Amino acid sequence: MYLQTVDADGGIQEVIIQIGKPSTAMVELLDDQFRTAFRGTDYLDCLTQVRKQLEHKGRLLCCQGARPNVHPSGQLRQFTNGRQAYVLPSGTHDEAHTTVDIFAPVLPGNVVSLDDQRISVISYWNARHPRNQI
Template sequence: MVDMDSRFEQDRSSDSDLPQPQWTEEIGLQTVDPDGRVQPVTIYVGQPSAAVVALLDGGSLTEISGTDYLDCLSQARRQLERDGRLLCCQGARPDVHPSGQLRQFTNGRQAYVRFPDARGEVRATVDILDPASPEDVVSLDDQRAAVIRAWNAQHPGSQI
């Protein structure tokens, strides 16, 4: 956890020689709980060369680093889900998932929107950190199950 007031300090002095992330974006999002209560959260995005985000939730700032932005988002979502809340972003929709190539080229920031009957057609992409409606998002486990169902429906001979 990092003190909320220090979130924009660059290259803070500390015992560590590691440089502190520089936040390049501030994204206002919402979370929703099972009762439909909506709460604001903020995601701070680090420089594109590094996969680091910070989640500001109720005055508490948590820095999250990962292999790419999708990994960071998954960690933030898992943290919120432990509190019974879903993050309302495009990356939490059941019909959004990146290919390995798109994930590599965008550092995990873009993902495809699956259309059930659109085999072989060019697919739309979304920024996984863009806002989404509370009724459009699911948990990480439900999203994974939806991706597996879609894959199995399109590739009946090679079930995963």
């Protein structure tokens, strides 16, 4: 599958992501003619490794799993081998959680770094559970 990456200046480059079978939790990244394989406990672990490598080069991967408000629960992660995650709602507690494929493409303006995503998820959790701050 082809995905875009975006750099700090808004420059777009395409990369190829090949997703292995669920039993192996492997993702291959073809970037600048180099192929790198990432193995992990699940697909989210693999995606995190891919994103770290790209961020080291100053690029963000334009996929659902890199949105600031996308994060799996432990149970969803286990049941989908890390391939699905929730879009965290911005409204009331009654708002339904939507799930997305973490590798599905999104527009460049919708993604953040791993650190910024972590901060966003922690802020979401702290706002929803003020007595259980993390």
